[in-house]
Amino acid sequence: MDWYGTVFEVIDMRSFSNLWFWIALAVLWSSVSHWVLGVPFDMVGRARRLGGQAAQDLEDLARINTNRFLFIMDEAGLWIVALGSAFLTGLALLGFAYDVEMAQALFLLAFPLTIVGLLSVASARRIQQGENSGEALWRRMRIHRTITQFIGMVSIFVTALWGMFQNLSAHVLL
Secondary structure, X not given: OOHHHHHHHHOOOOHHHOXXXXXXXXXXXXXXXXXXXXXXXXXXXXXXXXXXXXHHHHHHHHHHHHHHHXXXXXXXXXXXXXXXXXXXXXXXXXXXXXXXXXXXXXXXXXXXXXXXXXXXXXHHHHHHOOOOOHHHHXXXXXXXXXXXXXXXXXXXXXXXXXXXXXXXHHHHHO
């Protein structure tokens, strides 16, 4: 058996039947829902409970991250949208028109993240426009995280359904 045959036997290159894909999916959504606009969500709870320095740290970190995020979007947002759209369109065409399973898997990871990215822009704008301290900031961060978790649940559900369909149809064809 040659080296390539051994590698492809040990590592299943079909995305939806690969355990590493599902681990990556779980880690991705866990990380995305924990880091709200670059701020770890446990800081929000600590700021609400303790106030004082913890609240000030949260406000400072939220201000720094939202200003950085909005600066990038104001300077290069058009390019990011254009390249991101081209990338997603390419993945969608390769995956669903040409039936490339790896492209389907990457599309099902990347597309919901673009929705979270748009949500992040909206949340950052609201924080910059006045929801940048105290209860208003905590509420905005909580709403952002809740919507992100909902997007993640829908994404995992759709990906699981599509993955089961792909795995069942692959076994029927074999």
